[in-house]
Amino acid sequence: MLDLAIVGGGPAGLTAGLYATRGGLKNVVMYEQGMPGGAITQSSEVENYPGVCEVVTGMELMECWPKQAMRFGLKHEMEKVERIKRNEDGTFTLELASGKTEQAKAVIVATGSTPKRAGFEGEEEFIGKGVSTCATCDGFFYKGKEVAVVGGGDTALEEALYLANIVEKVYLIHRRDKFRAAPSTVERVMNNPKIELILNAKVKKVYGDQSGVQGVIIDQEGKEIDLKVPGVFVFVGMNVNNEVLKQEDGSFLCDVNEWGEVKVDLKMRTSVPGLYAAGDVREDAAKQVVCAAGDGAAAAIDVISYIEKMGE
Structure with missing residues (x-):
């Protein structure tokens, strides 16, 4: 069983993977179908990311993030997660598009949103x-x-x-x-x-x-x-990428608002223990790389505490 499954490989997912593995979790997998980086890789110019003095493309900004995150043990699986379910014991089952399933003690959903x-x-x-x-x-x-x-x-x-x-x-x-x-x-x-x-x-x-x-x-x-x-x-609206949270009966695994954005607290915890949401998929997200990265870090730090308490 995985300690942590991260669904989505943008700034929030990558940062969550970095903080989780560097913080001591040994079995962490990030599910991202394509190359990690997220929607920001499509931007032609980025000049407002703190600490990056030169104007860079989104692709250049994200270039070293996967390598840095995986240095501490994060694994990248190029699989699509179709659905997340909660098991009776409080763990989670991830149903993959390939037909396989994976079990995890905690899950961070960092699937982002897509402008209409x-x-x-x-x-x-x-x-x-x-x-x-x-x-x-x-x-x-x-x-x-x-x-x-x-x-x-x-x-x-x-x-x-x-x-x-x-x-x-x-x-x-x-x-x-x-x-x-x-x-x-x-x-x-x-x-x-x-x-x-x-x-x-x-x-x-x-x-x-x-x-x-x-x-x-x-x-x-x-x-x-x-x-x-x-x-x-x-600005004609956003499509929140929340499909992985939809259950067979059409309901959502956790609480969402009227736009389908996931409700979280300041630690990125959803209404379901062990399930977190970070980045643009959550409500009131600022839609900025630096904010998504902060969400991922906050979620991962709390996941470490959550898993430690599970073992007590």
């Missing part, structure tokens, strides 16, 4: 090259320039306000004439002189060249608008 796509032409082509889903990550690169934000919920409006502190102008594009965000947030957006609303409109395409985005074509009630902007930020 708006579905316009050029969106996939220019992800990381002018199309972004993270204003905190990429907003600074457009300092003094104009950008477009797509969406009408709380996240879209909050990120538009964040960007307005950095860029010259924000075009907020929404397919309806009313927002789904909190009234106080809507009021702040309406009163911000750097934010221009483009309502009842949808993005048809983003265009550019090898250097990146050059503009966006918008359809507003039959009228075509060509915005010459180098950056387009898409």
Whole structure:
């Protein structure tokens, strides 16, 4: 039986593996189908990770993390975990896509979340090259320039306000004439002189060249608008990667909120003893590499105490 199974190989999972093995756990496996690193590996520029002075790509940032984590005994299995179940004795069964099962005393779920796509032409082509889903990550690169934000919920409006502190102008594009965000947030957006609303409109395409985005074509009630902007930020929701927690009857193994995000305490403990969630899969996650890494460390440190108490 494993001491600890970690599901997901991004910053949270890798850091959890590093802290768990360095902290003394001997049998720790991280399940990640592909190469470890997580969604940040798709980012073209990272300049806000503490201690990394040069601007690097996401791939460069994550390059040595697996090697460092595995130095202390973390094992990487390129397997997909289909489902996690809790056994009567308080341990866990992991059902793998290969048909095999694995037993573990504790589990850290670090499967992350995936930004929803708006579905316009050029969106996939220019992800990381002018199309972004993270204003905190990429907003600074457009300092003094104009950008477009797509969406009408709380996240879209909050990120538009964040960007307005950095860029010259924000075009907020929404397919309806009313927002789904909190009234106080809507009021702040309406009163911000750097934010221009483009309502009842949808993005048809983003265009550019090898250097990146050059503009966006918008359809507003039959009228075509060509915005010459180098950056387009898409905030149309997130898909939480919580499938491993779903049971046969459709319920979740632990408590989740209305968006499917896992509820945790400050030690990343879920409502089920021995089950932890770290990184973007948990509620109120900041969606930042440094925060995900902190979650992984916090979870692993508590797992060590949890397993020690199991042996008493």
